[in-house]
Amino acid sequence: MVKKFWSNKLHRRINDALSIVVLLLAGYLILAPFAPNAGYYTKQIVAAQPENKSQDIEAKTAQLYIPKLDFDQPILEGENAQILSRGIWRRPNTSKPDLGGNTVIVGHRFYRSRPADFYHLDKLKNGDSIQIDWDHARYTYKVTNTLVVNPDATHIEADSHEPMLTLYTCTPLWTATNRLVIQAKLVETTP
């Protein structure tokens, strides 16, 4: 009696439940890569982003703001790349905004199967504005170059005569095959 109940009814219900799980997982795998972009473009349509969101310079001593992406996050300092799990990281071997040269900031494109800090970095184009609040001053940069390089292209972190900002993350999306690099030159400093 018990065996008949198991094989005919309960087992079929368990299989039906498993089928639903399979369908949900398949749907997630197919749709997950598109979900962040859908959210990004919806937000662009619903509300135009303000040009200058980080008003309180005094309160933020190391903050990166990208108006086009509505990105506003603190810049983390540290020697170990593990800090990237908590946010964007200024590479310690590179310059700082107040020292001129090449300031390099990196971030995850995605982390633990979820979109991360620099997910939308590929949407930056030449002329877009990037701001850094650093040590009670605001540094405004304009994007001058976007490029894709191999992971061993260490020249993108080389110092420069002109003050500039370099952001990079992984590309193509969901892989670590190459690096997407955004280079921007300093256009304004507001004390």
Place this chain on the structure above:
Amino acid sequence: MKEWHRTIILVGLILAALLVMWWSNQQYQTNFIETL
């Protein structure tokens, strides 16, 4: 098809999907700061 066959196939598909998600994430994290 017997119910047990169906169970095995479904569990296999679930494990395969989880493996793809884990592998994708693992590959990304181990390669991110490779040389830069």
